[in-house]
């Protein structure tokens with residue numbers, strides 16, 4: 277496994293390997309878990325060479341505190357990547373990526389950016405767009421892999437690739453869950469024991485909401501979810517929304533011709549967790 281911190285040396289290596297090889301790319305912010313590994317394993321199956329980046333991107337954090345507290349486990353991450361035979365790891369510094377201008381580019385994602393997460397995380401998707409576009413320009417992968425846990429992010433990256441004519445195939449991968457249903461996330465490692473025992477309630481509730489959406493409309497299901505969370509003193513619901521899978525616009529009623537998803541964001545103390553389920 278080769279590890280590069282500099283763009284130039286990474287690109288030299290990729291260029292020397294590219295002939296006849298397909299490059300699969302998994303961008304990450306580190307603190308790797310089984311969910312990341314499943315993306316990397318899928319990338320390995322579908323490509324000859326797999327590149328993983330580890331970079332905690334400052335421009336996508338709307339709260340400084342969240343950036344500072346984001347778990348950083350680089351040595352562990354590298355040993356994990358080695359154990360699953362990852363080919364290349366890119367670990368740039370912020371200076372290497374942004375030089376002296378740590379700022380987001382402004383994007384138009386055709387309104388996807390104003391829904392759900394966009395209402396609560398100011399500038400987040402401009403930050404994600406900026407770093408993913410930059411990483412795509414550096415690595416020039418054939419395919420790139422993203423987890424469906426960050427479903428809105430995935431749709432936004434698809435939109436960016438389409439609008440900016442970036443020659444990469446974006447692959448969405450199923451959410452990887454703990455045995456008790458909690459969606460895997462780097463943030464889970466920051467949960468207290470007490471909160472860790474209650475957070476499976478999030479997936480349990482959206483699974484039940486899925487059932488209810490068969491007979492009840494979106495407003496009724498949303499009211500039911502909001503009420504359920506009122507009985508959970510350790511959890512604070514930020515939003516629950518049923519939305520169209522493509523446009524992410526709110527859906528009112530179940531329509532067999534429309535693909536919809538339920539989306540949720542919850543605070544467990546200061547840790548913000550998101551999840552979603554196809555309906």
Ligand code: PAF
Nearest residue numbers: 303304305333404407426
């Ligand atoms: O999903 C993430 O971990 C990040 O948003 C990403 C895509 C690596 C960009 O920093």
